[in-house]
Amino acid sequence: MSSTTLAPPRSAVLRAAGLRHRPALLTLLAVMGVVSLALLLHGWYLHAGLDRTGAGSCDPATDACRVKFKQFLHQYADSVPMLTSVSYVLGGTFGAFLGGPLLAREFEHGTVRFAWTQGAGRSRWTAGGLVVGGAVLAGVSVPFGLLLRWWSVPSVMASGSFSPEAFVQLPPVLVGRVLVAFGVAALAGAVLRRTVIAVGLGLAVSVALPFLAYAVRSHYMAPVEEPVHTLAPLALDDRWVLSVWFSDPAGNRISESDFYNLGRDYANLQSLVSDGGYTMHQVYQPADRLWPFQWIEFGWTTLLAVALCAAAVWWVRRRAA
Amino acid sequence: MATDTVIDCGGIGKRYRRSWALRDCHLAVPAGHVVALVGPNGAGKTTLLSLAAGLTLPSEGAMTVLGDQLPGSPRALDRIGFVAQNAALYPGLPVRDLLAIGRHLNRRWDDARARDHLDGLGIPLERKYGRLSGGQQAQVSLALALAKRPELLLLDEPLAALDPLARHDFMSALLTAVAEDGLSVVFSSHAVNELEQSCDYLVVLAGGRVQVSGEVDDLLADHRMLTGPTAEADAVAERLPVVRDRRAGAQSHLLVRTGGVDAPVSGGWRQQRIGLEELVLAYLREPAASALPGPRGAVRPNQKVLS
Numbered sequence: 001m002s003s004t005t006l007a008p009p010r011s012a013v014l015r016a017a018g019l020r021h022r023p024a025l026l027t028l029l030a031v032m033g034v035v036s037l038a039l040l041l042h043g044w045y046l047h048a049g050l051d052r053t054g055a056g057s058c059d060p061a062t063d064a065c066r067v068k069f070k071q072f073l074h075q076y077a078d079s080v081p082m083l084t085s086v087s088y089v090l091g092g093t094f095g096a097f098l099g100g101p102l103l104a105r106e107f108e109h110g111t112v113r114f115a116w117t118q119g120a121g122r123s124r125w126t127a128g129g130l131v132v133g134g135a136v137l138a139g140v141s142v143p144f145g146l147l148l149r150w151w152s153v154p155s156v157m158a159s160g161s162f163s164p165e166a167f168v169q170l171p172p173v174l175v176g177r178v179l180v181a182f183g184v185a186a187l188a189g190a191v192l193r194r195t196v197i198a199v200g201l202g203l204a205v206s207v208a209l210p211f212l213a214y215a216v217r218s219h220y221m222a223p224v225e226e227p228v229h230t231l232a233p234l235a236l237d238d239r240w241v242l243s244v245w246f247s248d249p250a251g252n253r254i255s256e257s258d259f260y261n262l263g264r265d266y267a268n269l270q271s272l273v274s275d276g277g278y279t280m281h282q283v284y285q286p287a288d289r290l291w292p293f294q295w296i297e298f299g300w301t302t303l304l305a306v307a308l309c310a311a312a313v314w315w316v317r318r319r320a321a
Numbered sequence: 322m323a324t325d326t327v328i329d330c331g332g333i334g335k336r337y338r339r340s341w342a343l344r345d346c347h348l349a350v351p352a353g354h355v356v357a358l359v360g361p362n363g364a365g366k367t368t369l370l371s372l373a374a375g376l377t378l379p380s381e382g383a384m385t386v387l388g389d390q391l392p393g394s395p396r397a398l399d400r401i402g403f404v405a406q407n408a409a410l411y412p413g414l415p416v417r418d419l420l421a422i423g424r425h426l427n428r429r430w431d432d433a434r435a436r437d438h439l440d441g442l443g444i445p446l447e448r449k450y451g452r453l454s455g456g457q458q459a460q461v462s463l464a465l466a467l468a469k470r471p472e473l474l475l476l477d478e479p480l481a482a483l484d485p486l487a488r489h490d491f492m493s494a495l496l497t498a499v500a501e502d503g504l505s506v507v508f509s510s511h512a513v514n515e516l517e518q519s520c521d522y523l524v525v526l527a528g529g530r531v532q533v534s535g536e537v538d539d540l541l542a543d544h545r546m547l548t549g550p551t552a553e554a555d556a557v558a559e560r561l562p563v564v565r566d567r568r569a570g571a572q573s574h575l576l577v578r579t580g581g582v583d584a585p586v587s588g589g590w591r592q593q594r595i596g597l598e599e600l601v602l603a604y605l606r607e608p609a610a611s612a613l614p615g616p617r618g619a620v621r622p623n624q625k626v627l628s
Contacts, residue, residue: 007395007399007428008425008426008427008428012425012426013425013426015421015425016421016422016425016426019414019418019421019422019425020411020414020418020422022414022418023413023414109409109411109412110405110406110407110409111409111410111411112376113371113374113376113403113405113406113409113477114403114405114409114410114462114465115426116375116376117374117375117376117398117401117402117403118398118423118426118427118469119395119398119399119426119427119428119429119469120398120425120426120427121393121395121398125426
């Protein structure tokens with residue numbers, strides 16, 4: 001019996017799922033639009049500040065430029081750290097609020113009894129909803145990530161592209177995180193059948209995920225080690241310094257505290273590494289690994305999200321209504 | 322494909338946690354009937370319909386629908402329409418979108434029929450489902466189920482939430498479709514008094530088991546209400562299967578099964594045929610009695626090959 005050919009084509013199921021979820025998707029777009037407008041206005045204010053103080057256009061290696069940037073931070077960007085932490089939560093929120101009701105509300109309203117008795121069957125219907133929701137979410141997260149990046153330029157200037165809060169705002173990682181929140185909330189909705197709990201779990205995971213990802217991020221590629229003969233930060237290089245260690249003139253490794261005990265003050269220590277034969281070894285991820293790291297994190301988070309959605313379909317398939 | 326039964330189950334059971342909603346349930350519903358499924362709350366009506374619609378899986382035994390199809394299989398989903406209790410659909414969507422969803426999700430879809438059905442009742446397609454009256458919501462659900470041109474239509478308490486006028490409209494729309502398409506219908510209902518005009522086959526469920534199953538005409542012909550002297554009641558009860566036995570002083574009322582003929586009783590007894598409502602109520606009051614008559618009665622477990 002060729003039972004698989006009986007159901008309507010996949011494209012039709014996707015169109016049906018699009019109609020079904022259109023109100024939720026329109027709401028998502030409206031909320032994202034409002035948030036984006038707020039970010040645009042605040043971003044415009046920050047960028048105008050960068051221009052006015054000249055901190056945006058000067059050479060960041062120079063002391064004069066650092067002064068300008070400090071001046072800018074002082075005048076404009078007091079609220080940026082707080083807003084940056086908000087943006088940690090923001091992306092995942094969209095995923096959780098779209099994913100939570102997607103299946104849970106079907107159970108709460110009893111509409112599964114309509115949806116699952118149509119010719120397409122419950123698995124295709126569930127998969128169709130997840131595909132439509134996930135695709136729209138991923139699609140709108142890309143421009144939203146670009147906007148977040150533009151908005152957070154001052155924070156990136158202050159702490160570098162590899163800083164945890166800047167890294168998670170770039171589109172690839174943002175899309176991955178939003179999809180994981182979506183998948184967790186959808187799966188929780190299928191299993192627990194309660195919208196509120198499903199959204200809550202999605203939110204919790206979307207907040208926890210950046211910390212988990214940060215813990216494993218430095219292991220994506222083997223770090224590079226480089227001997228350095230200055231203690232001053234390499235301002236032009238956007239590298240991600242993981243750790244430093246020191247060696248004495250004979251090449252023996254000495255602990256960081258032993259090294260700092262050698263000199264009286266910063267100038268003295270600086271002269272030890274620049275002329276005294278001591279070496280500082282930086283263990284770091286080079287700046288040009290930013291995008292490879294973005295894609296690696298996008299890859300595993302998106303795979304996780306796909307696995308969560310597949311688990312939701314599997315659950316719906318084996319569970320009774 | 323010739324289909325002689327629309328629901329066929331031998332010894333099916335469904336357990337929710339610790340309690341059995343349906344147990345050792347034997348039923349073979351022939352095609353071409355409008356079947357009323359009645360029983361008290363918790364008798365297992367919704368469970369039986371959910372099993373037939375493929376919404377839930379049995380804990381024991383197996384069921385086939387439309388001949389040899391497994392409930393919930395693509396072929397069965399294609400040919401069965403289901404209207405759920407309270408007719409729940411997406412409240413935020415306009416009727417037009419609900420029709421489009423149905424069209425996209427089914428291979429067989431008669432859009433014109435659904436539109437004619439709704440136009441005839443003056444239900445605007447632009448109106449959101451959640452803003453329709455209860456009767457209109459039920460009609461939309463029915464229109465969606467009928468647009469699949471199903472061979473079997475399952476309805477779970479379709480009338481429960483409707484006012485008398487809406488009930489009448491709903492049943493007349495349903496019976497029109499039956500007359501036009503010759504589809505089989507199984508609906509559960511509490512409205513025992515309205516069954517006689519609408520159904521021609523009766524299934525009574527009680528305590529998770531099938532108590533009565535048969536064509537209405539056969540069932541009515543098979544039962545007699547005997548009224549006579551209490552002194553002779555025991556003698557009558559020994560010879561005939563008694564469904565319900567009420568003794569009030571000198572006179573007794575015995576509802577007996579006679580096999581389609583008048584009961585062989587003495588002249589001191591008066592015998593009457595009874596109506597469907599009275600029959601159903603008698604069985605509901607006597608859960609231990611059963612009537613599973615005829616060659617199309619319930620299938621015994623040893624006769625039914627479980628697939």
